[in-house]
Amino acid sequence: MKDINDIKHLYIHVPFCSKKCDYCAFYSIPTDSESLINLFLKHLEIEIIRKKHLCGNLQSIYFGGGTPTLLTAEKLEKLFLLISENFVIDPKAEISVESNPASLTEKKIKLISSFSNRISLGIQSFNPALRTTLGRNGDPDCIDNIIESLSRNNLTNISADLIYGIPGQTLSDFQKDLTRVLQLPLSHISLYSLTFEEGTEINKKLNCDKKEFEVLAAEMWHTAGNFLNCKGMKRYEVSNYAKCGYECKHNLNTWLGGNYLGLGPTASSYYNEIRFTNPVLYPWLKGKAPEEDIISAYERLIEIFIMGLRTTHPWSVNIKVPGPALMTSDYMNKKLSLDEKKWQKLLNKLNYLKKNNLLYIIRKNNCFLIYSTEKGRLFWDSLALEIMETV
Amino acid sequence: MKKRVDKNNIRNFSIIAHIDHGKSTLADRILQATFSVNERDFHDQILDDMDLEQERGITIKSHPVRMNYVKENGGEYELNLIDTPGHVDFSYEVSRSLAACEGALLLIDAAQGVQAQTVANAKLAMQQNLVIIPVINKIDLPAANIEMCYEQLEEILAIPKEEVLLVSAKDGTGVTAVLQAIVELIPPPEKPYGVKGTSALIFDSNYNAYRGVVNYIKVVSGYLRKGHKIRLFSNDIESEIKEVGYFKLGMNASEKLNEGSVGYIIANIKSPGDTKIGDTLTRIDDISSKPLPGFKEIKPMVFSGIYPVDTADYEQLKANMAKLQLNDAAFDYQAESSVALGFGFRCGFLGLLHMEIVQERLRREYNMDIISTYPSVIYYVYLKDGKLEKIDNPINLPDVTKIDRIEEPVIKADILSPNDYIGEVMNLVMTKRGECTSTESVDGNHVMIEAVIPLHEILIDFHDKLKSVTRGYGSLDYESFGYQKADLVKMDILINGESVDAFSSIVHRDMAESRGRQIAERLKEVIPQQMFQVPIQAAVGGKVIARETIKQLRKNVLAKCYGGDVTRKRKLLEKQKAGKKKMKQIGKLNVPQEAFVEVLKTSK
Numbered sequence: 001m002k003d004i005n006d007i008k009h010l011y012i013h014v015p016f017c018s019k020k021c022d023y024c025a026f027y028s029i030p031t032d033s034e035s036l037i038n039l040f041l042k043h044l045e046i047e048i049i050r051k052k053h054l055c056g057n058l059q060s061i062y063f064g065g066g067t068p069t070l071l072t073a074e075k076l077e078k079l080f081l082l083i084s085e086n087f088v089i090d091p092k093a094e095i096s097v098e099s100n101p102a103s104l105t106e107k108k109i110k111l112i113s114s115f116s117n118r119i120s121l122g123i124q125s126f127n128p129a130l131r132t133t134l135g136r137n138g139d140p141d142c143i144d145n146i147i148e149s150l151s152r153n154n155l156t157n158i159s160a161d162l163i164y165g166i167p168g169q170t171l172s173d174f175q176k177d178l179t180r181v182l183q184l185p186l187s188h189i190s191l192y193s194l195t196f197e198e199g200t201e202i203n204k205k206l207n208c209d210k211k212e213f214e215v216l217a218a219e220m221w222h223t224a225g226n227f228l229n230c231k232g233m234k235r236y237e238v239s240n241y242a243k244c245g246y247e248c249k250h251n252l253n254t255w256l257g258g259n260y261l262g263l264g265p266t267a268s269s270y271y272n273e274i275r276f277t278n279p280v281l282y283p284w285l286k287g288k289a290p291e292e293d294i295i296s297a298y299e300r301l302i303e304i305f306i307m308g309l310r311t312t313h314p315w316s317v318n319i320k321v322p323g324p325a326l327m328t329s330d331y332m333n334k335k336l337s338l339d340e341k342k343w344q345k346l347l348n349k350l351n352y353l354k355k356n357n358l359l360y361i362i363r364k365n366n367c368f369l370i371y372s373t374e375k376g377r378l379f380w381d382s383l384a385l386e387i388m389e390t391v
Numbered sequence: 392m393k394k395r396v397d398k399n400n401i402r403n404f405s406i407i408a409h410i411d412h413g414k415s416t417l418a419d420r421i422l423q424a425t426f427s428v429n430e431r432d433f434h435d436q437i438l439d440d441m442d443l444e445q446e447r448g449i450t451i452k453s454h455p456v457r458m459n460y461v462k463e464n465g466g467e468y469e470l471n472l473i474d475t476p477g478h479v480d481f482s483y484e485v486s487r488s489l490a491a492c493e494g495a496l497l498l499i500d501a502a503q504g505v506q507a508q509t510v511a512n513a514k515l516a517m518q519q520n521l522v523i524i525p526v527i528n529k530i531d532l533p534a535a536n537i538e539m540c541y542e543q544l545e546e547i548l549a550i551p552k553e554e555v556l557l558v559s560a561k562d563g564t565g566v567t568a569v570l571q572a573i574v575e576l577i578p579p580p581e582k583p584y585g586v587k588g589t590s591a592l593i594f595d596s597n598y599n600a601y602r603g604v605v606n607y608i609k610v611v612s613g614y615l616r617k618g619h620k621i622r623l624f625s626n627d628i629e630s631e632i633k634e635v636g637y638f639k640l641g642m643n644a645s646e647k648l649n650e651g652s653v654g655y656i657i658a659n660i661k662s663p664g665d666t667k668i669g670d671t672l673t674r675i676d677d678i679s680s681k682p683l684p685g686f687k688e689i690k691p692m693v694f695s696g697i698y699p700v701d702t703a704d705y706e707q708l709k710a711n712m713a714k715l716q717l718n719d720a721a722f723d724y725q726a727e728s729s730v731a732l733g734f735g736f737r738c739g740f741l742g743l744l745h746m747e748i749v750q751e752r753l754r755r756e757y758n759m760d761i762i763s764t765y766p767s768v769i770y771y772v773y774l775k776d777g778k779l780e781k782i783d784n785p786i787n788l789p790d791v792t793k794i795d796r797i798e799e800p801v802i803k804a805d806i807l808s809p810n811d812y813i814g815e816v817m818n819l820v821m822t823k824r825g826e827c828t829s830t831e832s833v834d835g836n837h838v839m840i841e842a843v844i845p846l847h848e849i850l851i852d853f854h855d856k857l858k859s860v861t862r863g864y865g866s867l868d869y870e871s872f873g874y875q876k877a878d879l880v881k882m883d884i885l886i887n888g889e890s891v892d893a894f895s896s897i898v899h900r901d902m903a904e905s906r907g908r909q910i911a912e913r914l915k916e917v918i919p920q921q922m923f924q925v926p927i928q929a930a931v932g933g934k935v936i937a938r939e940t941i942k943q944l945r946k947n948v949l950a951k952c953y954g955g956d957v958t959r960k961r962k963l964l965e966k967q968k969a970g971k972k973k974m975k976q977i978g979k980l981n982v983p984q985e986a987f988v989e990v991l992k993t994s995k
Contacts, residue, residue, distance in 0.1 A: 011954060064953075193950045211920075218945035239950050253956055268955035275958050293958045303961055310952060356922070379922055380948040381964075385971070388964050 008059040009253045010087065012044070012079070013264030014068040014280055018103065021124075022135030022205065023163065025197035027266040027280060028066040037075055040264075043285050045082055047263050052086045053262055054271060060094045060250035061087075062165075063116075069099040075108040080115040081283035094249040096159075101137025101146050109146070118248075120159040120190070121146070126180045127173055130166045134194075134381045135201060144346055147184055157246060159188035164224070165217030166194050166204055174220050175227070181233055187246035191224050192239050193217045220365055221378060238377050255311050256329045257304030257336070273300060301327070301336045302346075302391050306384040307357075314371035317343075349390045358383050396469040396653045403471045403609065405489055407516060408498035409506035409866060413528040417498060417560040417569075418474055424566050425458035425470065427639065455595075455607055455653050457637045460570055468574050471637075471653035473594070475512075480742030482870070483689055487594045487669045488513050490685055491609035491653060494522040494577030496569065497550075498961050501527050501535035503864075506604075507545040507807040511868035512841070513548050525550050526569060531559040541837075553951045558667040580651030582612045587612025588679035589911055591648075591656075591672045593623075598663045598717035602634075605642070606666050611655045616647040620675040621658060624682040628665050630658040630673065663717045691723050691739025692800070692871070693746055693850060694783040696764035696893065697753070698735030700973055700984060704759065705734045711757040712736060715749065722749055727784070731893040731977050732762060737784060741849050760973065762987045765896045768846045768851055771798040771874055785895040788881045791932060797879045797897075800846040803828075803872040806857065807839050808865040815860035816840055823848035823856075824877075824899055842859075843872055847897075882907055882936075884990075885928040886914070889978040903929070907937035913989040918946035921980050 016037065017028045029036075061083065071079060089095070095116035101123065112119060125131050126140045150158060159183050164174050181189065194217070196203045196210045203210075226236050233241040236254065240248065254260060259271040265284040268277045276290035295303070306317055308329055318326040325343040327336040338346070350370060353359045358376035362369040376383050408414045458470040475488045488496065495516040499509055516523055525548075527540045538785045544550040556572060558565035595607040608615075615621075619632045636644040637654035648654045660666055668689065670684035673838040711969065713722050723739035740746040746766060753759045765785075771794045772780045772788065782788055804825070808816045810832075817840065825844030833839050844853070849869065857865045882903050884894035898906050907929025910972055914927050918941055949960055974981035 193946070193948075195950050215945045221946060238948055238952070251953060254957075255952075260954065262954055266955060270954075272680065277955055292903060295762050295961075303957065307952070307957060375922075378946045378948055379944070382922060382944075384960075385964050385967055388961075388968055389971070 005056050007055045007259040007261045007269075008090075009250055009258060010055060010058055010083070011250070011260060011267055012061070012063045012068075012083070013260040013262065013267040013278075014063060014065040014071065014079075015040070015265045016070050016101070017067040018063065018070055019135075019137050020201070021137075022133075022201035023194055023197070025195075025200050025364070026066070027330045028245075029281060032070065037071060039285060040281075040354075041075065041078055041082070041097055043287075044079070044264060046287075048082060048086050051261060051263065058087050058089045058093050060253065061089065061116075062097070062250040063097045065098055067100045067103055068097055069103045069108055069112070073105070073111055076108060076111050080111070084115070091138055094157075096120060096248065096250060098122065100138060101140070104146055104149075106149055108152055109149045109155070113150070113155040118157040118159065119150065119154065119155055119376065120161060120188075122161045123181065123214060124161060124163045125166065125169075126177050127169070130169055130173065133166055133202070134163060141356045143184065151185070153345055156185070157187050158185065159190060159248070160184065160186055161190045161192065163192050163194050164220045165213050167213060169216075171216065171219060171223065175223065178224060178227055182228075186233075188240070188242040188248065189228065189233060190240050191221075193221065232283065235312070235377075251332055252311065252313075255307045256313065256332045257307065257334060258332060273297070298338065298342060301338060301390055302388060304336065306380075306387050309372040309376065309383060309387075310380055312371060314360075314362075314369040317368045317370060319343075319368060320366050320368055338368055345390050346387070349387060352388060353383060358386075396467060398649065399469045400466065401471070401579050401651045402468060402573050402577045403473065403492045403580055403651070404494040404500055404573055404577055405473045405475050405492045405516075405521075406496045407485070407509075407512035408528075409490070409500070409503070409508040409512075410800040412498050412500040412506075412533065413504065413560050414498055415568075417496070417526070417528060417558065418472060420560050420563055420566045421470075421472060421570065422456065422458065424563075424570060425460050426545070427456065427458040436925050446765075449991065455638050457639060457653070460574065462571070462574055466574075470570075470573060472655065478829065480740075480745045482511070482515070482868075483687060483741075484595065484668060485512065486519070486685065487592070489519050489521060490517055490669075490683075491592055491594045492521055493580055494524060494573065496573075497523050497525045497548075497723065497824050499525070499527050499544070501529045501537055501540055502532045502814035504536065504540050505547055505807070505837075507805050507839075507868040510547060510807065523550070524569070524572050524576055525555045526558050526565075527555055528560050530556050530557050530564065531562055538932065543834045543837070547839075573789075580609075580611075582650060583683075586612045586679060586683075589615065589677040590679040590683060590791050591615060591667060592683050593666055593670045593672055595668055596666045596720065602657050604660045604663050604666055605655050605657055606660075606672070607638075607653075608648070608672065610648050610650050611683060612650055612679065613674065614647055614649050615656060615674065621656075621672050622675055622678070623666065624671040624673065625667050625686065625688075626665065628660065630660050633657045634658060636939055663720055666720075668720065670718055670756055689721050689741065691721070691741060692846065693740045693766050693768060695740070695746055695766040696729060696732070696735055696784070697724075697728060697738050697750065698729065698732040698762045698764075698893075700760035700762055700975070702733040708736070708753075708759055708761065710757060711753060712738075715752060715757070719747065720748070722964060729764075729786070729892050731891045732975060739783070758991075760984075762893075762975070762984060764893045764987070765990055766850050767897065768800050768850070770800075770897060771877065773798070782897075785881050785897045786892045788897065791880075796876055798874040799877045799879060801843050801872050801875045802846050802849060802869040804842045804844055804849070804867055804869040805839055806842065806865060806867050807833070807837055808861050809837055812861040812865060813838055813840070816857065816865060819853075819856055820844060823853055824902075838985070843875075844869075845875070845877065845899075846871075880931045883930045884914070885921075885926070885930060885935075886918070886982070887925045887978055887980060890930075891977055891982075892972055894943075900931070903931050904936045907931075910990055911937050911939040914986055915939040915941055917985045917989050918980070918982055922947075923979075925980060 015028050020030050096118040097112050097116045098120045101121050124136050160233040228241045235241050236247050262269040265281040278290045279288045313329050313331050316328050324337045324339050354361050360371050406414045455473045460468045460470050497513050524844040541552045590612050591608040591610045593606050593608050597605045599605050615635050617632050622629045623940045634644050634657040635648045636642050668705050669686040673679040699705050716722050721741050724736045727737040728734045770782045772782050774793050775795045820842045825842045827842045829841045831839045878900045879897050880900050882892045882896050882898050911927045928935045928941045929937040974983050
């Protein structure tokens with residue numbers, strides 16, 4: 001159990017929201033029931049006590065959901081206390097809180113600022129018609145007051161979420177949203193192409209071929225890349241843009257194959273070469289064990305490799321003959337090793353993908369630097385499938 | 392039962408009918424009425440061996456059965472029921488089965504009346520001089536129209552109303568009368584005039600994994616027993632009889648098969664291909680001077696490529712084809728290869744149904760994942776240098792500049808249709824490049840249309856179209872009618888600029904464009920979008936005649952991929968990976984199996 005005491009990244013899933021948005025496929029329960037929230041906090045404490053030994057000096061904490069900020073200031077404070085009392089948090093750790101701006105109050109902002117140093121604002125769109133299509137509640141124009149309050153409280157690392165490729169949305173609608181959001185003092189933006197997930201309200205509502213939206217969505221992806229690049233925000237992952245130095249450390253750790261501990265219903269963890277996924281709320285409250293996803297070392301390596309290709313970070317592969325090839329990311333200090341035969345097989349595929357302009361492969365001293373092209377990121381699913389075929 | 396039945400008390404008969412008129416059900420009732428099967432063993436349609444036969448409600452292989460029947464006023468009879476295949480693909484097998492009989496029950500569905508195959512089969516039976524016992528079945532149906540049936544029988548086949556029996560095989564009404572008619576009207580077998588020595592007609596054969604080749608025979612003259620040395624007329628193969636016997640529900644060995652009897656012999660014949668249906672078998676020590684009449688070599692009419700989806704399954708497919716052929720001598724195959732599909736087999740079939748049955752059996756009984764190519768007939772290609780090439784695969788068609796002319800097989804079709812749809816039927820014949828040669832009113836309400844139609848046009852959907860233009864009332868029977876010159880061209884299908892040999896077909900020049908367009912449209916629907924635009928083209932002689940374009944995929948990426956999403960995504964990708972394995976790679980893209988199925992269809 002070599003990973004014990006070594007997990008440096010913590011995720012907390014708060015599975016509640018005031019109303020389920022029509023596009024949302026994440027696990028959440030629309031409720032503000034105090035007793036349910038109390039029950040959640042009680043069991044979160046049990047889970048923390050059971051698993052905290054797995055963690056070392058935390059480098060990142062992420063509160064996601066649901067809407068963590070749906071909790072009242074009092075409950076929010078209790079949640080933060082649970083974390084600070086049970087874990088060792090590095091002074092330089094990145095602590096993010098996801099929020100729906102509609103749920104934020106002056107009091108909550110004060111609390112969040114005192115405990116965390118990064119906030120993510122779920123704006124989605126400023127356009128009222130498109131917000132209706134998305135089934136997103138709240139008034140987006142409250143955002144200016146919130147920003148003001150955040151800066152008063154010295155919380156300056158602010159991220160915003162927008163959705164694009166919404167049925168009815170034109171390229172100019174999208175540009176208006178982008179322009180508007182850039183008026184805010186942001187360090188980070190997540191732009192998500194609307195996905196018509198099975199079981200979501202929007203999927204049921206729109207009974208048509210969803211492929212037609214993809215054409216414009218691809219256009220928007222390119223537009224956003226150029227536009228934000230001009231404004232000093234670089235795309236560092238398929239859907240994420242940041243000013244230099246403000247990439248989300250927590251998510252980069254996930255993409256680049258680091259360990260992490262997830263707490264709360266449906267939260268997932270990765271350590272000891274196993275991915276664990278917690279059950280949904282009620283079984284979780286009863287203490288049901290997480291589901292384990294055990295895959296072979298090579299499959300895991302490929303998984304990390306393809307996840308890394310979502311980002312702009314290159315994989316560096318040392319090919320000092322003879323012996324196994326060693327794969328590292330400039331971001332992680334973990335070395336992934338693969339035997340010569342497998343590496344040759346993988347390299348053949350990588351060269352094929354390079355020929356199809358999905359990858360860059362650059363020879364540098366004893367290393368190959370491998371990273372995805374813009375096109376590679378836009379077709380990441382295809383790219384991933386091709387690479388998985390070498391397993 | 393050891394007691395020997397006198398030859399005069401033997402009755403050999405068949406049941407002939409249009410498909411679905413209730414032949415197997417009547418056979419079941421006759422078996423029950425003669426106590427040939429106990430209730431415990433009884434299940435519907437006992438004589439249909441294969442699952443596929445029961446499921447499709449058609450008999451593919453004839454399976455004889457011996458029954459004992461005691462007539463009310465005494466007299467014990469041996470009845471041999473020879474069940475015949477019920478589809479036009481197998482008409483030669485029907486004719487050989489009938490040759491083993493002295494009589495036939497002509498079965499007509501009371502609601503549907505006389506159909507094309509009823510007429511065709513009745514004529515076959517009349518040609519063999521069989522006594523025909525007309526039976527109207529399904530009289531219990533609310534839609535039964537017995538008067539109509541009487542009228543049709545009278546007018547089309549000159550069978551008087553008084554001779555007709557009324558039966559409901561479903562509830563058993565009239566079955567006893569049928570049995571009485573069999574013994575009273577059908578004559579006992581008789582040695583044909585001028586036949587000397589021992590001779591037996593092989594009317595079917597089967598391969599048993601434990602026993603080898605089992606020949607179903609009728610002893611026309613003389614007798615056969617174990618140890619007899621025998622010879623086959625068609626190929627002079629000699630052998631020794633290991634076992635003789637007759638059929639109950641299974642095989643029952645017996646001491647001897649007498650003149651007039653129907654049964655089986657097992658000899659040390661190794662290859663199923665050595666015994667041919669319709670051949671005559673004789674005893675070397677009691678040799679017959681000439682074969683029985685009517686023998687024909689069965690030749691496949693329809694050809695199609697069968698390929699394993701996974702090229703690694705080739706050897707297994709080969710082994711299974713060999714096994715299948717043991718039970719189906721009419722099925723023919725040889726190795727071929729395709730650029731698009733790899734190694735596979737060129738297979739010959741009697742007709743389209745036969746082709747479908749073989750493909751289904753490979754899939755179901757042998758668990759093979761297979762792809763089949765567009766069916767073809769044998770074209771006679773006359774070259775300018777005077778040579779004749781017989782082509783059953785479009786990819787082998789010689790270069791156009793070398794071809795003098797191409798001839799294609801045609802059939803003579805007898806189409807029976809209600810008067811109301813005569814226009815539609817003639818129109819259909821015309822769109823299928825056929826020519827109506829005569830029409831004949833049969834009973835005031837129906838016409839028999841005789842037409843000459845290219846076999847290739849019949850292959851694909853003629854039957855379905857006929858049913859649809861006649862609201863289900865039209866029916867069809869056909870026979871080969873030689874070859875006819877036609878303006879035929881090879882049509883290629885190009886996917887992303889690459890010609891896919893498996894999709895090539897030989898079509899009439901006038902139909903190439905519409906057919907090409909159809910195929911291109913279908914392929915567009917089933918081939919997934921790619922990162923690049925994929926043109927699908929149909930071309931004749933290098934000239935593109937139809938084109939569709941599969942639009943380029945614009946993006947293909949999961950927008951949110953965080954902690955728990957990774958497992959979900961990986962599982963999804965695993966599934967796609969497995970799906971992709973089942974696709975066929977053509978150039979840069981993977982084509983799903985459905986594409987090969989879609990190309991086979993012509994209309995929705």
